[in-house]
Amino acid sequence: MKKIAGLFKRENAFRSMKAEDANACEAYAKDYLSYLGIAKTERRAYDEAVRRIEAEGFRELSTFKVLKPGDKVYRGYHGKTLMAAVIGTQPVAEGINVIGGHTDAPRIDLKPVPLCEKGGLAYFDTHYYGGIKKFHWLVHPLALYGVVVKPDGSKVEIAIGDKPEDPVFQITDILPHFGAEQSAKKLSEAFDPEDMDVLIGSLPVADKEDDKDVKEKVKLNILRILEREYGLTEEDLLSAELELVPAGMPRDLGLDRSMIVGYGHDDRVCAYAGLRALMDLPTRPRRTGMVLLCDKEEIGSVGATGMDSTFFENSVAELIALQAPTLAKAKGSMNVQTPDLIVRRALEASRMLSADVCAASDPHFPNADSPNNMAKMNAGGCLIKYTGARGKSGASDARAEFIADLRRIFAKDGTVWQAGELGRCEKGGGGTIALFMARYGMDVVDFGVPLLNMHAPWETASKFDCYMTYRAYRAFLAD
Ligand code: MN
Ligand code: MN
Numbered sequence: 001m002k003k004i005a006g007l008f009k010r011e012n013a014f015r016s017m018k019a020e021d022a023n024a025c026e027a028y029a030k031d032y033l034s035y036l037g038i039a040k041t042e043r044r045a046y047d048e049a050v051r052r053i054e055a056e057g058f059r060e061l062s063t064f065k066v067l068k069p070g071d072k073v074y075r076g077y078h079g080k081t082l083m084a085a086v087i088g089t090q091p092v093a094e095g096i097n098v099i100g101g102h103t104d105a106p107r108i109d110l111k112p113v114p115l116c117e118k119g120g121l122a123y124f125d126t127h128y129y130g131g132i133k134k135f136h137w138l139v140h141p142l143a144l145y146g147v148v149v150k151p152d153g154s155k156v157e158i159a160i161g162d163k164p165e166d167p168v169f170q171i172t173d174i175l176p177h178f179g180a181e182q183s184a185k186k187l188s189e190a191f192d193p194e195d196m197d198v199l200i201g202s203l204p205v206a207d208k209e210d211d212k213d214v215k216e217k218v219k220l221n222i223l224r225i226l227e228r229e230y231g232l233t234e235e236d237l238l239s240a241e242l243e244l245v246p247a248g249m250p251r252d253l254g255l256d257r258s259m260i261v262g263y264g265h266d267d268r269v270c271a272y273a274g275l276r277a278l279m280d281l282p283t284r285p286r287r288t289g290m291v292l293l294c295d296k297e298e299i300g301s302v303g304a305t306g307m308d309s310t311f312f313e314n315s316v317a318e319l320i321a322l323q324a325p326t327l328a329k330a331k332g333s334m335n336v337q338t339p340d341l342i343v344r345r346a347l348e349a350s351r352m353l354s355a356d357v358c359a360a361s362d363p364h365f366p367n368a369d370s371p372n373n374m375a376k377m378n379a380g381g382c383l384i385k386y387t388g389a390r391g392k393s394g395a396s397d398a399r400a401e402f403i404a405d406l407r408r409i410f411a412k413d414g415t416v417w418q419a420g421e422l423g424r425c426e427k428g429g430g431g432t433i434a435l436f437m438a439r440y441g442m443d444v445v446d447f448g449v450p451l452l453n454m455h456a457p458w459e460t461a462s463k464f465d466c467y468m469t470y471r472a473y474r475a476f477l478a479d
Contacts, residue, residue: 010376013416014258014464025467028276029260032466035272036262037249040162041145042080042295042305043241045103045268049275049293050074053084056279061315067092067322070284075315080104080295081305083315086281088288092319093342095349096288099274099473100307100433101356101448102297105264106130106455108137108171108196108244110146114237116197117219120204123197124169126244130298134191136456137244141168142198146242148232156230161247168247169198198244201225246457253460258378260466265459267297269466270355270448277473288319289477297356297433307433313440316350317343347440351402353447353476354434355469357461358382359423360450370424375450377462380416381469384446387422389429396435398445406445406476413475416468417447447472 017025035052039045058072067073067087074084080103085096107129114124128134143161150156161168174182182190204217205224214220226232250262274291281289296306303309320342361374375382385403388395410417422430437444449469452460 007418008372010379010418010420012376012378013380014378014462016416017464021467025463028467028470029463031276032269032272033250033260033262036260036264036268037162039103039268039271040143040245040264041107041243042104043147044145045271045293046076046079046082049082049084049103049271050076052275053279058084061318061322064322066325067319073319075318077305077309077311081309081311082293083290083311084275084278084293085288085290085319086278086285087319087323088285090287092288092316092323093346094287095346095351095442096290096316097477097479098290098292098350098352098437099270099277099355099477100292100294100312100352100437100444101270101274101354102267102295102301102307102433103271103293104130104295104298105245105266105268106132106298108142108198110237110240110242110244112238114242115219115222115234117216118197120202120218121199122201122218122222124200124242124244126171126193126196126198128193128196129243131455133187133456134193134196135173135187137196138171138173138191140457141170141247142244143247144169144242144244146240148230148236148240148242150236150239156232156236158230158242162249166247169200169244171196171198258464259460259462261458261460263457263459265449265451265461266357266454267355267448269451269461270357270469273449273466273470273473274355276470277477280474281477285478287479290315294433301433301436307436312437313343313347316346320346344440347442350440350442352434352437352442352444353473354396354432354437354444355448355473356432356434356446357448357451357454357459358384358420358446359454360452362452368423368427370421373420374423375418375420377450377452378464379418379450380465381418381447381472382450382465383417383419384421384448385419387429387431387434387446390426394429394431394435396438396444398434398443402443402445406447409475409479410472413471415471415475416464417472 038048058074061075069089071087076082108126109129111125148156201222205221246263253259253261271293278291294307296303301307386395386397449465
C-alpha cells in the first residue's frame with residue numbers, strides 16, 4: 001500500500017492498492033457476493049456463517065469441556081444470533097476484542113394471519129420491518145423466505161423466488177395515468193402500509209362439488225397449493241416467520257466493476273467482514289477475538305436475539321466458565337468463587353468495533369452532507385465516533401484515547417480508513433448496537449462500510465471499502 005494522503009480529505013484510494021492487494025480485494029468481493037446471495041434473511045445468514053466457520057474448524061460451545069488458547073468456538077441463540085470466537089493466550093477474564101455486527105435487514109414481513117382475497121385476487125397481508133421508504137418496495141419482484149413451524153416441532157423451510165424457475169411476488173402500484181391523487185400527497189403519506197399486500201395468485205380453485213359454496217375461490221386455490229407443495233394449512237401460518245425480500249442476486253455495479261449492488265449490505269457487508277477477519281486470525285492470538293452477529297438491530301436491538309438481550313454477557317460468562325479449571329490450576333484460585341465479578345471485569349476490559357454501515361456522501365443529495373465529515377466512496381472503512389441525532393442524542397460517543405489506539409492499529413496494518421459522522425447536523429440520524437455494548441463500560445466505536453442508498457431494497461458499496469473494512473477488523477482482532 002502506498003502512503004495515503006486521504007484520511008482527512010477522504011480521497012479516492014482505490015488506485016493506491018498494489019497489485020497483490022487489488023487481487024485480494026477482487027477475490028474478497030467475489031466471495032462476499034456468494035455469501036450475500038445466500039444470506040437473504042437473518043436465519044440464512046446464521047446458517048451460512050455456521051457452515052463457513054465449521055469448515056474452518058469452529059465447534060459449538062457445548063462440545064468443549066475446557067477452553068484452551070487457539071480453540072475455535074461458536075454459540076447461537078435461536079438460529080439467528082451468533083457468537084464466534086478464537087480463544088487467546090490471555091484469559092478471557094482479562095478482556096476480549098469484539099467485532100459486533102447485525103444480520104437482519106429491512107424487509108416486508110407477513111402478518112400472523114396473512115392470507116386474504118380481494119377483488120378476485122389472492123394476497124399475503126404484510127407488516128414492514130425496519131426503516132424503509134415504502135414506495136421502494138412496490139412493483140419490484142419479491143422473493144419469499146422463512147420458516148413455518150408446526151405444533152409437532154417440525155419445520156418447513158420456504159425459499160421461493162431466487163431460482164430461475166421460481167415464481168416471484170409483487171406489491172402493485174397505481175399506474176401514472178391515474179396517479180395524480182397519489183402524486184399530490186406528501187411522500188410520507190402517499191403509501192399506506194395496510195395497502196402493501198403482496199400479490200400471490202389469481203386462479204380460482206378448479207370447480208368441484210365440495211367447493212361450490214366457497215366464496216373466496218382464489219384463496220382456496222392458494223391453500224390447496226400450500227397443502228400440496230409444502231404440507232401446510234392456513235393455521236400453520238400462525239407459527240411462521242416469512243419475509244419478503246428483493247428477488248435477485250447481488251452483482252457488480254458500474255462499467256469499471258468497482259462497486260457491488262445487493263440486498264442487505266446493511267449489515268451483512270460488515271458481518272461478513274467480521275467473520276472473514278475472525279477466520280483469518282493468527283492461530284493463537286494474544287486476546288480472544290470474537291465476532292457477534294446479532295438480530296433485530298433494525299428495530300432497536302430489542303428481543304431475545306437483539307443486542308439488548310443478555311446474549312453477549314452470557315456468552316462471555318460461558319467462555320470464562322470453560323477457562324476456570326485451567327485458570328485455577330495456573331493461578332492458584334483465580335476467584336472461581338466469584339464468577340459474576342470476573343464476567344463484569346472481563347466485559348469492562350473488552351473493546352469493540354460496532355461493525356455497522358454508514359451513509360456515503362451522495363453528490364445528488366448535498367443537503368444531507370456534512371462536507372468535511374461524511375464518508376466518501378472508495379476512501380476506506382469509516383469510523384463514526386458517535387451516531388445519534390439532534391445534539392448527539394442517543395449516541396455512544398467513543399473516547400479519544402480509544403480512537404488514538406485504533407489509529408495506531410490501522411496505521412500498522414496499512415488499512416485505508418476515514419472518519420466522519422452519519423450526515424449533516426439535524427438532518428436526521430440513527431443508531432447501532434454500540435450503545436448496548438458501551439453500558440458494560442467497554443470501549444466501543446462504530447466502524448463500517450459506507451453505502452449509497454442505505455435501507456433501499458438494493459444498496460451499493462465499493463469493493464475497496466468492503467475490503468478495507470475487513471482489513472481494519474482483522475488488524476483490530478489481532479491486536
Ligand atoms: Mn446497520
Ligand atoms: Mn440499518
